[in-house]
Amino acid sequence: MKIYITGATGFVGSAVVHQALQAGHEVCAVVRPASKHQLDDHGTGRISEARVDLRSIDGLADSLEDVDIVIHLAAAKAGDFATQFAGTVVATENLLAAMETAGVKRLIGISTFSVYDYLALKPGDLVDESSPTDQTPKLRDEYAQTKLIQEDLYRAFAEKDDNQLVILRPGMIYGRDNLWHALLGAEMGPRFLKIGSKATLPLTFVDNCADAIVLAAEVLHDAPHRVNGEVINIVDDNLPTQSDYATKVAARIDVPQSIQVPWPAMNAAASALKKGNQVLLNGRAKFPGIAVPDRLHARFKPLNYTNAKAKDLLGWVPRRSLDEAIELSSTEVTT
Amino acid sequence: MEQSNAGSPRSGGAQRMLRAAVVGSGGISKEHLSFLSGQSHLTGTSVHHAQLVGVCDLSPVSAQYAARTYGEAEAFTNLNTMLAEAKPEVVHILTPPTSHVPLATACLQAGSHVICEKPITTTSAELDALLDIAAGADRRVMESHNYRFNAGTEELAEALSSGKLGTLREVEVRIALPVTDPAGRFGDPNLPSPIHQLPAGVIHDFTTHFAYLLLHFAKGVHFDRIAAAWSNHDENPLFRYDNLDALLIGTGPEGPVHGRLRFDAGAGPDQFSLRVYGSDGWAETDLFQPNIRVVMPRSGGGQLSPIVNHVVNGASLFRDGVANVGRKIMQRTPYEGLHRMLAMTYEALATGGELPVTVSDMRATSRLVDSIIADKVRI
Numbered sequence: 001m002k003i004y005i006t007g008a009t010g011f012v013g014s015a016v017v018h019q020a021l022q023a024g025h026e027v028c029a030v031v032r033p034a035s036k037h038q039l040d041d042h043g044t045g046r047i048s049e050a051r052v053d054l055r056s057i058d059g060l061a062d063s064l065e066d067v068d069i070v071i072h073l074a075a076a077k078a079g080d081f082a083t084q085f086a087g088t089v090v091a092t093e094n095l096l097a098a099m100e101t102a103g104v105k106r107l108i109g110i111s112t113f114s115v116y117d118y119l120a121l122k123p124g125d126l127v128d129e130s131s132p133t134d135q136t137p138k139l140r141d142e143y144a145q146t147k148l149i150q151e152d153l154y155r156a157f158a159e160k161d162d163n164q165l166v167i168l169r170p171g172m173i174y175g176r177d178n179l180w181h182a183l184l185g186a187e188m189g190p191r192f193l194k195i196g197s198k199a200t201l202p203l204t205f206v207d208n209c210a211d212a213i214v215l216a217a218e219v220l221h222d223a224p225h226r227v228n229g230e231v232i233n234i235v236d237d238n239l240p241t242q243s244d245y246a247t248k249v250a251a252r253i254d255v256p257q258s259i260q261v262p263w264p265a266m267n268a269a270a271s272a273l274k275k276g277n278q279v280l281l282n283g284r285a286k287f288p289g290i291a292v293p294d295r296l297h298a299r300f301k302p303l304n305y306t307n308a309k310a311k312d313l314l315g316w317v318p319r320r321s322l323d324e325a326i327e328l329s330s331t332e333v334t335t
Numbered sequence: 336m337e338q339s340n341a342g343s344p345r346s347g348g349a350q351r352m353l354r355a356a357v358v359g360s361g362g363i364s365k366e367h368l369s370f371l372s373g374q375s376h377l378t379g380t381s382v383h384h385a386q387l388v389g390v391c392d393l394s395p396v397s398a399q400y401a402a403r404t405y406g407e408a409e410a411f412t413n414l415n416t417m418l419a420e421a422k423p424e425v426v427h428i429l430t431p432p433t434s435h436v437p438l439a440t441a442c443l444q445a446g447s448h449v450i451c452e453k454p455i456t457t458t459s460a461e462l463d464a465l466l467d468i469a470a471g472a473d474r475r476v477m478e479s480h481n482y483r484f485n486a487g488t489e490e491l492a493e494a495l496s497s498g499k500l501g502t503l504r505e506v507e508v509r510i511a512l513p514v515t516d517p518a519g520r521f522g523d524p525n526l527p528s529p530i531h532q533l534p535a536g537v538i539h540d541f542t543t544h545f546a547y548l549l550l551h552f553a554k555g556v557h558f559d560r561i562a563a564a565w566s567n568h569d570e571n572p573l574f575r576y577d578n579l580d581a582l583l584i585g586t587g588p589e590g591p592v593h594g595r596l597r598f599d600a601g602a603g604p605d606q607f608s609l610r611v612y613g614s615d616g617w618a619e620t621d622l623f624q625p626n627i628r629v630v631m632p633r634s635g636g637g638q639l640s641p642i643v644n645h646v647v648n649g650a651s652l653f654r655d656g657v658a659n660v661g662r663k664i665m666q667r668t669p670y671e672g673l674h675r676m677l678a679m680t681y682e683a684l685a686t687g688g689e690l691p692v693t694v695s696d697m698r699a700t701s702r703l704v705d706s707i708i709a710d711k712v713r714i
Contacts, residue, residue, distance in 0.1 A: 034524035053526045082362040083520070085397070093396045153396065284376060285664045 001221050002026040002066055003214075004104070006054060006095065007073030009037040012110075012173055015210035016071060021046055023214055028067060030054070030074065054091035060098035069106040069217050070099060075150070081142045088146040089153070096157045105162060106224075108216050109154035111169045113202055113233070114144040118297035126304045127202070129169075129231045139294035158229060166216045166227050170209050170234040171202030171305065176329045178206070179249045183299055184242055185258065186290045192256035195290065196263030197243040199302040202235045205325035208318040209234055215314040227313050235305045236318040236325075248322070252330035263300055270296045351685040356389035356423035356447075358414055358438055359430035360401040362520065363452060366670045367427045368405040370677045377671045378678035384685040385677075389421035414438060418445040425450060425684060431529035432540065436461055439476060443469050448684055449476040450677070453543035457533060459701035466694060477680060480547040480692045480700070482607070484672035484679070487620035488548065490627050491611050495552060499631050500613030502589040506552045507610040508545050509595075511602040514538075515571050524573055535565065535708040536575030538598050545596040546703040547696065549583070552611050556592045558585035558703065561712040568601060577601065581707055596707070607669065622669050625662070626655035 003020050007013040008029035017039070020027050026046045029039055033051050041047040050063035054074055064070070072095060076087025092109075099107065116127060117134040125131075137145045151167060158165035172183050183201050185194040204212075212234045219227050240248070249255060270293045277285045289295040310316045320328065355371050357364055369375050371387040387406040391414050392398040398410035411417035418426075418441065426442040428435055428451040436456055439449045449469070455478035456462040469476040482488060494500055514521040514537050521528050521537045533539035550556075563581040567574055578601070583594035607622040616631025628651065633643035661667075679691040706712060 032525040055526050079518070080362070082365070085400070089396055089400070090394050093394060149396065149400065281665070282376075284666065286666050287664065 001068040001217075002028060003217055004028045004030070004050070004064060004067040004070045005073065006030040006071070006091075007075065007110075008039070008049075009035060010073065011175065011178055012170075012206055012209060012213075013073045015175070015206045016073065016213050017047070018042060019207070019210040019214045020071075020217075023218070025214075025217075028063070030063070054095055055086050057094040057098060060094055061101035064098055064102035064104050067102070067104050069108065069221055070095070070104060071108045071110070071213060071217055073110045073213075075110075075143075075147065077143060079142070081145070084142040084146045085149075088143075089149045092150045092153050096153060099157075100160070106164045106217075106220050107154065107157060107166075108213060108220065109151070109165060109167045110213070111151050111154075111167050111231075112143070112147050113169055113171045114140070114298060115148050115151060115169065116298075118301055118303075119294055121297075121301065121303060123302050124304065126306060127233070128306050129233055129309055137294075139292055140298065141289055141295055144298065164220055164224050164228045166220050166229075167231045168213060168216055168234055169231060170204050170212075173204055173206050173209050174329070175206030175325065179253060179326065179329055180255055184246055185261075186288075187256070188259070190257070192258040193290070194242070194246070194258045194260045195266050195296075195300045196302070197241065197246075197260065199242050199263065199300055200239050200304060201242060201245055202303075202305045203239060203245070203322075204234050204236045205318070205320050205322075205329075207328075208236055208320055208325070211319060212310055212314060212316045215316050219314055230309075230313060232310050232313060233305070233307065234310055234316075235307050236320075236322070237307065238322060239305060240322055245322070248326050249330075252326055263302065266290070266296065266300070267293070351384060352386045353384055353424045353681060353684055354388045354422060355385045355425045355427065356387070356391065356408075356417055356421055357401070357427045357429060358391045358417075358442075359428065360390060360392040360394075360397045361429060364401060364427075364429050366673050367429060367677070368401055370674050371427075372405040374405070375674045377667060377674035379675050380678050380682070382678075382682065384681035385425070388423055389417045391417045414441055415445075418442065418447065423447050425681070428452065431532075432457060433529060433532055436465060439465055440468055443472045443474045443476060446472065446474065448474050450479065450680060451476065452479050454478070454533070454540065454701070454704065455697065456701065457539075459698065459705045462697060462701045466697075475684070475690060477690050477692050478543070478697050478700070479673065479676065480543075480551075480696065481670065481673035481676050482544055482622055483547055483551050484676040484691065485622050485625075485669065486671065487622050487625045487627060488551070488609060488672065491609055491618050491620055492552060494618045494627075494629055494631075495611055495613065499616060499629070500611065500618060501615030503553060503587070503592055503611065503613055505593040505595065505610075505612040506549050507595040507597070507608075507612075508548050509597040509599075509606060509608045509610075510541055510544070511599050511604070511606040512541075513603065513605075514600045515569055515574060515577055522571070522573065527573055531573065531575070538565070538576050538579050539704075539708060541598055542579075542596075542704050542707055543700060545581075545598075546707065547692075547700045548609060549594045549596065550696070550699050550703060552609075553585070553587060553592045553594060556585040556587035558583040558592075558594060558706070560584040561706050561709075562714045563707050563712050564714050565708075574600075583707075624659055626652055626659075628652070 021044045031049045076084040115133045117132045371385045373383045387408045390398045390402040391411040402408040402410040426447045516522045565576045566578040579598040581596040610619040618629040628648045633640040683690045
């Protein structure tokens with residue numbers, strides 16, 4: 001089948017393109033107009049490129065000609081709210097409108113674990129697809145806010161005509177150049193503030209995640225009754241704790257000098273700050289993300305995770321273990 | 336015909352609420368919408384005359400998000416539909432500059448007052464035509480001159496008008512912003528900003544700020560000698576210019592006044608500094624990191640004044656340093672002046688008073704912008 005992949009030149013997109021080609025599919029990769037990225041067809045001759053910017057609808061419908069399914073990975077992960085709104089929400093709105101024009105009816109919408117309502121979860125709770133999403137995300141970061149709106153757009157698309165949809169919510173995706181990440185802590189000047197050590201990390205290795213994404217496209221195409229309309233979380237097996245993961249990564253690559261702060265202490269400080277802000281300052285004060293409970297809990301709260309639904313519906317098995325993944329990733333980094 | 340600065344008095348006085356709508360929900364709309372929703376704590380007044388009734392954007396999800404987030408307004412993707420159904424008394428036009436004239440014309444002819452982001456038009460001839468349309472429709476139109484209403488600008492103006500600095504000799508306005516950054520809204524080569532279409536490109540967008548700030552301090556000065564060096568030092572093909580160095584010399588009621596306007600995309604950190612030089616002293620501020628420094632004759636005479644100036648300005652630097660931490664936490668951004676200006680605008684519209692940016696302010700600003708970008712002054 002012909003798969004249209006947005007965000008195809010990014011960290012996850014490159015892996016998804018590779019896996020789709022390996023699986024024998026034809027790929028149309030979305031590349032931004034000014035990008036100098038050279039697509040690699042991995043010797044298959046089955047890749048084409050669409051030079052479009054999703055923030056503009058110009059040329060989008062034409063680029064979707066003969067496409068069987070869209071995997072929508074593109075999103076803005078940095079910048080102010082307006083930037084992320086344009087890069088994530090408006091981009092998705094344009095893509096879905098163009099799919100309607102072009103008559104493309106199948107969509108794998110890539111979402112994120114960030115959409116869950118972490119303040120509503122208790123420590124130790126199991127996060128699965130039935131966990132509540134954040135309905136009042138005003139105090140969450142721009143990424144969570146815009147991805148929540150994006151999910152609404154996905155659902156509105158699925159309600160139209162006979163469109164078909166699977167929403168995938170990957171946890172933290174790690175891999176080459178992305179081993180040291182935001183679930184371990186936050187930069188604080190020249191140091192790194194490690195927040196907590198015992199929380200389980202909802203990780204997925206980029207190649208494992210790419211496998212799941214391509215599998216979802218195949219199942220939606222071949223057996224839509226099994227997955228149409230489903231939300232599926234993507235995390236690997238045998239998830240490590242923060243300290244186990246940090247130790248393994250630190251053994252392979254240079255990591256920043258860190259200061260450890262226990263989760264309970266950080267949680268208590270952020271909660272007190274929020275209460276003080278509400279009582280004394282009418283909630284007008286704005287603090288760094290790790291001092292805002294709504295954001296702090298989303299990154300560091302000790303919770304449990306499952307990939308049972310992904311295994312059941314997609315037949316997915318994470319092919320790389322944590323140790324293999326870190327070795328593969330760090331070898332790439334140092335060569 | 337001429338739009339009057341003061342509108343007709345309306346019934347209801349201070350409590351009158353005006354139905355307001357917004358066209359364009361890009362970056363700056365957040366400031367306008369938070370004001371209209373009554374959520375702003377930066378207006379300097381507790382009286383609120385605006386009620387948000389509509390948001391219009393070509394993107395349905397953008398219009399819906401803004402309408403839902405900032406009140407219970409309706410979302411529209413067509414301006415004429417919004418004008419007919421929401422019937423706004425005031426429309427804020429926040430779209431790219433080249434779209435301002437047709438949108439403002441439609442709003443004025445539908446009976447709405449217009450508040451428009453700068454530059455309201457790309458030439459002063461267009462502005463004259465738009466003001467005629469406003470006068471013909473008996474509506475008012477106002478260009479945002481937001482930085483004029485920042486506390487720092489007002490303090491500098493006060494230092495001048497109090498006579499502490501003597502008679503005005505020179506005004507310097509300097510902006511340093513990395514507009515060519517590919518990750519920024521102007522520098523992104525994938526989807527070039529419509530601002531690049533302005534006659535002087537991206538810096539044209541900032542030239543309105545230069546012009547109204549210069550004229551605010553140099554009241555009554557006619558600048559008749561102008562030389563402007565427009566450069567593209569980095570040779571970024573997306574940009575016409577990334578650097579402006581303009582010198583203006585004019586004569587006012589108290590003698591000659593120089594103006595120096597600088598924009599540098601390569602200098603850091605971000606800066607928006609204002610300096611006014613008088614015959615007896617000078618004062619400066621940075622609207623991005625407010626701190627007022629005033630160097631002037633102090634008690635103690637000529638010999639002690641330099642020392643007293645150091646001590647006083649040192650204390651002021653420390654005080655403002657602490658205050659700026661508070662400003663950061665309390666989200667008092669450089670857009671504070673915009674909120675203040677909007678509050679004054681709605682007060683004027685509700686009571687029939689004079690708008691904070693008058694017709695003559697707009698005309699003088701637009702003509703000065705024309706002069707600064709004119710081919711004949713380029714060096």
